[in-house]
Amino acid sequence: MRLEPKPAPSLGVTLLFPVVAIAATLVFASLLVLAAGASPFSVFYLVAKGAAGSQFAILETLTRATPLIFTGLAVAVAFRAKLWNIGAEAQLYIGGVVTVVLGTGALPLPAIVLVPLILVASMVAGALLLAGPAVLKTRFGVDEVVTTLLLNFIVVLFVSMLLEGVLKDPMGLGWPQSQRVIADAQLPRLIQGKRLHFGFVIAVVAAVVTWVIMKKTVLGYEMRAVGHNPEAARFAGIPVNRVLMKTALLSGGLAALAGFSEVAGLKGNLTLDLSPGYGYTGIVVAMLAMLNPLGVIAAAIFVAGIFVGADAMSRTAGVPSYIAQVMVATALLTMVTAILLTRYRVRWK
Amino acid sequence: MDQALDILLQTSFWVAAVRIASPLIFATMGELICERAGVLNLGIEGIMTVGAFAGWFTVYSGGDLWAGVLVAAIAGACFGLLHGTLTVPLGLSQHVVGIGITLFATSLTYFTYRLALPEVTTPPKIVPFQPLPIPGLSSIPILGEALFSQTPLTYLAFATVAIVAWMLYRTPIGLALRAAGENPAAVEAQGISVTGVRIGAVMVGSALMAVGGAFLTMSAFNSFFFEMINGRGWICIALVVFGSWRPGKALLGAILFAAFDAYQIRLQQLSGGVVPYQVFLMMPYALSILALILVARRATYPRALMIPYQKGER
DSSP: OEEEEOSSOOHHHHHHHHHHHHHHHHHHHHHHHHHTTSOHHHHHHHHHHHHHSSHHHHHHHHHHHHHHHHHHHHHHHHHHTTOOOOOHHHHHHHHHHHHHHHHTTTSOOOHHHHHHHHHHHHHHHHHHHHHHHHHIIIIIOOOHHHHHHHHHHHHHHHHHHHHTTTTBOTTSTTOSBBOOOOGGGSOOBSSTTSSOBTHHHHHHHHHHHHHHHHHHSHHHHHHHHHHHOHHHHHHTTOOHHHHHHHHHHHHHHHHHHHHHHIIIIIISSOBTTSOSSHHHHHHHHHHHTTTOHHHHHHHHHHHHHHHHHHHHHHHHHOOOTTHHHHHHHHHHHHHHHHHHHHHEEEEOO | OHHHHHGGGOHHHHHHHHHHHHHHHHHHHHHHHHHHTTOOOTTHHHHHHHHHHHHHHHHHTTOOHHHHHHHHHHHHHHHHHHHHHHHTTSOOOHHHHHHHHHHHHHHHHHHHHHHHSTTOSSOOOOOOOOOOOOTTGGGSTTHHHHHHSSOHHHHHHHHHHHHHHHHHHHSHHHHHHHHHHHOHHHHHHTTOOHHHHHHHHHHHHHHHHHHHHHHIIIIISSSOOTTOSTTHHHHHHHHHHHTTTOHHHHHHHHHHHHHHHHHHHHHHHHTTTSSOHHHHHHHHHHHHHHHHHHHHTTOOOOTTTTOOOOTTOO
């Protein structure tokens, strides 16, 4: 068999294949639901209801989508330049660390100064964390996939060390958790008494800003050029290594905002379960969004909906909530296949 | 300080080092086969998880230990087939597909585990492979005990290295495989299908990764628990680079790494809690990164690694 490029696909075809990809994912998930002895239709109904069936469900989905927008953006930016940042998980945790270091009373500043300061400091920390692997890639030719993956383990152990050491809450009854951030360092709730917080607004703004950078600036153009063909980009006079460094700083900063927003907006303190793999799920979000920063918002909400819905479903239907992870991973694989099929025709010869 | 050096002379230390190395040897050989054929397999972490569960579950359900190894290998090969289909004929990004396979394989394993054992809080144990001392050889001091009184799976790991090295350098299949990773057009010119060779390599490699995972549940921890692979797959990818894509060197790397891992555990006990234990646990990951930096300058990747091949295309 061989692949032949198709002429520019029509809008209908472009939209048809993702729909097929989602359908294939649902068919596969149905098989798992049947294996669990439940009815697929009632399970999917419960997932949909749990994700969007009430005001509470919708707000919960948006709350869960918030960190995924940040990590999805981080991955989308990096992958566009073919910088394989698989370390969003580590960058997220570093953002959380900076937030509790600065936000638990060390800086007695008014909220209007303190919150932006912590936000920027988190971004800088995350950016520096990815700058390491980026330097190793550009200077020494060390593959960044492995270094960013290994850094995830190192950083989580580092956070564990801090939470059992200098950052440990003396009032925490021995639990490895930090002190709570002070009121002036918290992000306000969007609706009184609900969990959805200002971090969601920041996430949407970040997506728009990232979109502008990617589509309307020289840097964005250079990033796409480097991602498309680094040799050609170098030949065209684009400083490839410098562009990769800038990409790394942007990507690491965006991922760190996920940690900042979770701690300052939702959890209030830092624990070792701050992220149930948001960094890795960000890869799926970015791919589902076809690396488009605005698409990341929709993809993050979709993925968050599956997670929130599956949690609600598993409480009543008895199908393990891990089905959400399976669906999300399946969607990633079917989606990349679908995108390929919109651009190429498979010839069986 | 003397105590820290004494560790190196303890028999139990070397026994532990070889045991820790065994799963890494399987998975490193698996990854090496894939990469020599031109395919980076980032599904390794998930495929090891599948193998760990499949092997354990077979024995838990009443199967024989060797049947467990076989089931793990077959399960691994299935995920290898999926990885190979997506990355070889379809030519999708090996990075994205690999991470996707890891997420898919891991989540599917956890789902199956929860489905099979809904109400379990402490992971059930199985009767694992027992040490099988080789008469005569095992009575050599230190080395004998370390190398020749291990479980059968460890012997299989060492045998795998020999088989992989022989196959790669002494058989036509090995030649075709290496050529597929260096110069696929030359393979096609011989009338051999690059697609076939690469998919085959990924399937065999993935089967070995899964057996590496199975070692953990069937010869080390005796039970399956979540996140038990704990980055070992990623470390094996570093070991392949460290071993310059050669089985012998990769074996040496795995043993060095495992010795270091066994050493840090003992050093941790020696330090008496002055240094946080997390610092010791970080060391293996940090060492992997350091090893990559040291070899990066002279690393000679298989030239067609990560480059999809289209028949008739230049």
